[in-house]
Amino acid sequence: MRTGQHIIKTLSLSLIVAALLTTSCGREGPDAPPDGTPAAIKFTAQTDVAPNTVVTSDSITVSGINTVAQISIEGGEYSVNGGAYTSAAGTVTNGQTVTVRLMSSANFGTTTNAVLTIGGISGIFSVTTKIKTTTTTINALSVPYGDDANVTVTVSSAAGTPGGSVLFSVDGQSPTMQTLTNGSTIFTILKPSVGSHTLSAMYPAQNDFLGSSAIGTLDVHN
Numbered sequence: 001m002r003t004g005q006h007i008i009k010t011l012s013l014s015l016i017v018a019a020l021l022t023t024s025c026g027r028e029g030p031d032a033p034p035d036g037t038p039a040a041i042k043f044t045a046q047t048d049v050a051p052n053t054v055v056t057s058d059s060i061t062v063s064g065i066n067t068v069a070q071i072s073i074e075g076g077e078y079s080v081n082g083g084a085y086t087s088a089a090g091t092v093t094n095g096q097t098v099t100v101r102l103m104s105s106a107n108f109g110t111t112t113n114a115v116l117t118i119g120g121i122s123g124i125f126s127v128t129t130k131i132k133t134t135t136t137t138i139n140a141l142s143v144p145y146g147d148d149a150n151v152t153v154t155v156s157s158a159a160g161t162p163g164g165s166v167l168f169s170v171d172g173q174s175p176t177m178q179t180l181t182n183g184s185t186i187f188t189i190l191k192p193s194v195g196s197h198t199l200s201a202m203y204p205a206q207n208d209f210l211g212s213s214a215i216g217t218l219d220v221h222n
Helices: 002-024
Strands: 046-049 054-056 069-074 077-080 090-092 097-103 111-118 121-129 135-139 149-156 165-170 176-179 184-189 195-203 212-221
Touching: 069 077, 097 111, 097 121, 135 195, 149 165, 149 195, 149 212, 165 184, 176 184
Parallel strands: 046 121, 135 212
Antiparallel strands: 054 097, 069 090, 069 111, 077 097, 111 121, 135 149, 149 184, 165 176, 165 195, 195 212
């Protein structure tokens, strides 16, 4: 009889220990231990952004924590639940929304990052400025000696029609600047001498377009 009671007591103790272990491991609810480490933080990168522009990220929702977590940022500012943007460290709780903003680079084709950290987990918001490449061409025909030479310089881009000014020089002399009209302009060389002349044109980066240059030849014959 005592043996049976001993077995019952042993089984009861084992069940109690198992229950305690189950309760203490992976508890959820109000008795769960504090957890301030959130789920992964992911922002959608933005590209083709104008230089020197304030860019705001998509909104993320803080999840996976059951206590107050520290929040901080490098390279930008953050806003919690649509509040004022700040770069100072603060706190967030589960379910709150966060957006990030930063100033895009002053240079074309350049990526700028803001790193948001919540509870030791970081996410990067990347912003890349637009790239508007250009191509400069020189159209110079052969002309007879004694005539003026009209040289057309054209600046083109798949991103639109470049504006601004272009520099033009003959045989390495000081350049002349003219304004583009619909992407082109005509330089007149007054009665160039007989022979071959080296022409150069340069379009400096301007109006959101990258710079480019070209070399050409003008032949003047008798």
